[in-house]
Amino acid sequence: MAKLRGRGYASVNYPTGMNLGGDPSQALVHATTTGTFVISLSSVDLGQGIKTIAAQCAAETLGLPMENILVDTADTDTGPHCMGTFASRGTHRVGNAVIMAAAEARGVMLEVAAEELEVDAADLETDGTGYIAVKGAQDKRVHITDLALAAHFKHGRTISGRGIYLKEPSVPVPETGEMDPDSCQAHACTVAVVEVDDETGVVEVLELFNAYEIGRALNPAMATQQVEGGAWMGLSHALFETTEPYYPARDHGPRDFAGYLMPGPADLPVQHSLLLERPSANGPYGAKGIGEMTANAPIPAIANAIFDACGVRLTSMPFTPERVLRGLDALKTEETC
Amino acid sequence: MTYRLAPVDTTAFAAERGGGDLTVIGSVVQRSDARGHVTGRTEFFEDVAPPRLAHLKMHRSARHHARIAAVDLGEALAVPGVLRVLTHADVPNNLYTPLKLIGVGPDDEPILAVDKVRYLGEPICAVVAETEAAALEGAARVKVTYEDLPPVFDVEEALREGAPLVNEYHGQNHFIYEGHHCRRIRFGDVEAAFARADHVLEWRYQSAPIEQAPVETTGCVVIPQADGRLRIHSDTQACFFTLDNTALILETPFNKLRIVGGTVGGGFGGKVDVVVEPIACVAAMATDRPVKFVYDRAEEMQVSSPRAAERLYIKDAVMNDGKIIGRKITLYVDAGAYARHSPYGVTKAAAHLPGPYAIPNVWADCHCVFTNRTPSSAMRGFGVTIADFALESQMDQVARTLGMDPLQLRLLNAYRDGDVKAHRKVAEGTALVEVIQKAAEMSGHELPETYRRMSSTTREGL
Numbered sequence: 001m002a003k004l005r006g007r008g009y010a011s012v013n014y015p016t017g018m019n020l021g022g023d024p025s026q027a028l029v030h031a032t033t034t035g036t037f038v039i040s041l042s043s044v045d046l047g048q049g050i051k052t053i054a055a056q057c058a059a060e061t062l063g064l065p066m067e068n069i070l071v072d073t074a075d076t077d078t079g080p081h082c083m084g085t086f087a088s089r090g091t092h093r094v095g096n097a098v099i100m101a102a103a104e105a106r107g108v109m110l111e112v113a114a115e116e117l118e119v120d121a122a123d124l125e126t127d128g129t130g131y132i133a134v135k136g137a138q139d140k141r142v143h144i145t146d147l148a149l150a151a152h153f154k155h156g157r158t159i160s161g162r163g164i165y166l167k168e169p170s171v172p173v174p175e176t177g178e179m180d181p182d183s184c185q186a187h188a189c190t191v192a193v194v195e196v197d198d199e200t201g202v203v204e205v206l207e208l209f210n211a212y213e214i215g216r217a218l219n220p221a222m223a224t225q226q227v228e229g230g231a232w233m234g235l236s237h238a239l240f241e242t243t244e245p246y247y248p249a250r251d252h253g254p255r256d257f258a259g260y261l262m263p264g265p266a267d268l269p270v271q272h273s274l275l276l277e278r279p280s281a282n283g284p285y286g287a288k289g290i291g292e293m294t295a296n297a298p299i300p301a302i303a304n305a306i307f308d309a310c311g312v313r314l315t316s317m318p319f320t321p322e323r324v325l326r327g328l329d330a331l332k333t334e335e336t337c
Numbered sequence: 338m339t340y341r342l343a344p345v346d347t348t349a350f351a352a353e354r355g356g357g358d359l360t361v362i363g364s365v366v367q368r369s370d371a372r373g374h375v376t377g378r379t380e381f382f383e384d385v386a387p388p389r390l391a392h393l394k395m396h397r398s399a400r401h402h403a404r405i406a407a408v409d410l411g412e413a414l415a416v417p418g419v420l421r422v423l424t425h426a427d428v429p430n431n432l433y434t435p436l437k438l439i440g441v442g443p444d445d446e447p448i449l450a451v452d453k454v455r456y457l458g459e460p461i462c463a464v465v466a467e468t469e470a471a472a473l474e475g476a477a478r479v480k481v482t483y484e485d486l487p488p489v490f491d492v493e494e495a496l497r498e499g500a501p502l503v504n505e506y507h508g509q510n511h512f513i514y515e516g517h518h519c520r521r522i523r524f525g526d527v528e529a530a531f532a533r534a535d536h537v538l539e540w541r542y543q544s545a546p547i548e549q550a551p552v553e554t555t556g557c558v559v560i561p562q563a564d565g566r567l568r569i570h571s572d573t574q575a576c577f578f579t580l581d582n583t584a585l586i587l588e589t590p591f592n593k594l595r596i597v598g599g600t601v602g603g604g605f606g607g608k609v610d611v612v613v614e615p616i617a618c619v620a621a622m623a624t625d626r627p628v629k630f631v632y633d634r635a636e637e638m639q640v641s642s643p644r645a646a647e648r649l650y651i652k653d654a655v656m657n658d659g660k661i662i663g664r665k666i667t668l669y670v671d672a673g674a675y676a677r678h679s680p681y682g683v684t685k686a687a688a689h690l691p692g693p694y695a696i697p698n699v700w701a702d703c704h705c706v707f708t709n710r711t712p713s714s715a716m717r718g719f720g721v722t723i724a725d726f727a728l729e730s731q732m733d734q735v736a737r738t739l740g741m742d743p744l745q746l747r748l749l750n751a752y753r754d755g756d757v758k759a760h761r762k763v764a765e766g767t768a769l770v771e772v773i774q775k776a777a778e779m780s781g782h783e784l785p786e787t788y789r790r791m792s793s794t795t796r797e798g799l
Contacts, residue, residue, distance in 0.1 A: 009743045010729035011773050013693035019685035042576045046604040052369045060361040074576050074599025084575020086609050086715060128360035174515035177522035178761040181688035187768040189776035211775035213768035217345055221365040224343040237547055243643050247545035248490040255635035273343035274775055278350040278768045285362045292718045300729030317544040317726060
């Protein structure tokens with residue numbers, strides 16, 4: 001009877017965007033007379049944070065504070081088309097569409113500011129505080145709140161912009177599988193440390209080390225949430241989850257969370273995470289999609305750590321105590337032979 | 338505001354990172370929905386409570402595979418509060434497949450079963466009632482007489498000659514890719530690689546279906562409007578995709594429908610299918626009342642499409658120095674009784690093979706197989722998650738067989754900028770080498786100098 005400790009490794013990559021492309025998303029941006037910029041989308045926030053990321057992309061491109069950005073989504077009567085939230089595409093597709101729309105709106109904003117300040121638009125700059133100022137003459141400036149009002153009532157201009165991102169569809173060659181499936185690839189490596197109880201077969205994940213290369217961390221706290229929350233899901237897939245515990249037999253399918261087990265707080269490992277940035281040429285500020293991939297590397301890392309701990313190679317998911325014990329029994333039988 | 342924050346490494350790709358003058362990007366900004374979620378103020382679709390709201394519940398198949406001999410609605414219609422019991426005859430275009438929108442066919446799935454059921458839990462009749470309790474009672478009182486057919490549950494059994502036919506609309510128990518029985522990858526000469534390899538190593542990997550398990554189950558509230566349009570409050574992951582599919586099923590102009598959504602209590606791929614909106618719209622039109630149809634937890638777990646079970650056989654040609662010179666993969670994806678998004682997921686899986694490694698000879702057959710179980714569909718990591726379990730377990734087994742360090746084996750085979758992938762796209766922006774090096778550093782796993790000096794942008798150390 002012992003608790004056996006082991007380490008396992010896994011390294012993975014993951015594609016950004018709908019496989020084979022052909023999945024456009026649009027964004028419309030307009031300034032109200034209050035100087036607030038409304039980003040109209042039909043994109044869905046599942047809790048992953050696309051509303052926040054869209055607002056950050058708009059604020060950065062416009063050169064304005066986050067407080068000046070509103071995101072209005074998702075209503076198919078008022079929001080332009082979005083293919084949907086899946087395939088790690090939201091940040092990449094919607095982010096790019098928002099940047100394109102915000103860049104057009106910024107161009108108008110600077111033109112109107114140039115009229116208002118009686119200068120050349122090329123001489124204007126923003127610093128993220130809400131002012132549009134003449135480069136090198138910081139006292140010659142106008143705040144967006146005043147400018148938006150003037151644009152409407154004095155200059156007769158709409159400060160607005162349109163954006164779309166489309167990766168043109170690729171058609172696979174049926175004979176060889178030649179295709180252009182993705183916009184870019186993100187990367188990860190996970191090291192798992194586990195403890196296997198050889199009496200009960202229970203596997204406890206003690207520590208996870210995760211290194212992720214994600215292009216650019218647009219919001220490092222939200223990227224951390226993705227990495228650590230996804231690792232929880234990977235751990236859960238590895239050790240607990242299935243709707244058909246005796247697949248391919250259809251019996252004993254759980255119908256609620258009393259039967260469909262997932263890790264609770266006490267099952268959580270200590271997580272050490274690190275983000276690397278290799279900006280993607282086509283990503284919004286270089287970002288790649290990491291929404292999905294964060295559940296992936298922990299699963300094989302845990303499988304490999306179980307082998308390292310106790311010599312049992314589990315090739316069927318999930319790695320339940322029953323499978324661990326059967327594996328340990330099989331090892332004993334081999335030894336006696 | 339307190340939050341967990343992983344450090345951003347500034348050493349790797351230092352020359353490419355740039356971005357020093359950004360003011361908002363790269364900064365921590367609080368999630369816009371966080372306060373609403375934790376204070377219970379966020380409005381989800383179920384917070385819409387129009388007057389005269391009716392409720393819809395399904396009567397579902399009690400068999401895995403059977404002919405429907407008779408359906409008796411008498412007792413269900415007699416339940417007080419039951420307004421309508423809808424059958425396939427009430428659905429304008431009862432046969433669909435969601436990927437029709439991107440040109441994938443054939444239509445293979447009924448909204449409500451016609452003469453046959455192909456999985457346990459398949460919807461047969463929709464009961465619309467004044468209350469949820471009356472709808473449940475009505476659904477329980479629908480009487481279906483079945484003539485059982487033999488089911489098939491195993492992907493390889495399903496592909497054998499003489500196996501029961503799951504889905505007549507396909508005509509065989511697998512999806513056909515442009516005339517081929519599976520999605521194929523053919524790159525180099527894998528058999529020649531096996532012939533000259535020092536080791537040929539093959540193992541099998543298997544997963545079971547997994548539930549997306551969102552906190553908020555799949556559902557919608559449909560509200561008929563004064564102008565004749567339908568407003569659909571939905572937790573779909575894809576508003577226009579749901580709108581377009583629903584319009585095709587209702588045989589109504591697209592602009593008769595409006596989807597309002599965008600705030601969803603978790604999806605993980607489970608809300609990409611279009612399974613509640615069409616029948617709820619039929620019910621709303623039939624009764625001229627707002628209708629709510631939301632899955633209970635048991636439906637979410639056993640009827641809603643899970644992550645597919647997958648089976649992979651991976652056979653590697655490996656040299657004594659650890660170089661993998663060939664990899665042959667046979668993948669079976671258990672699509673269940675209907676295609677849903679599985680043909681797409683299988684192609685995505687094919688594109689992912691043979692993993693993030695530069696292997697010069699790759700052969701893959703990726704099968705999308707029909708069986709008599711709940712249709713599987715999209716889930717986080719669609720086509721990739723289970724493949725990664727298999728590929729990375731394989732890498733570990735290869736390393737163990739050779740007595741090599743598992744990270745050194747990966748670094749030796751890692752793809753780098755300029756490598757041609759098995760699907761013949763040239764790799765760029767790669768960083769597998771660097772994440773392995775960093776993970777080793779973080780976890781105290783020592784690598785020799787030659788491996789620490791490797792890079793995704795050079796061939797150093799190879």
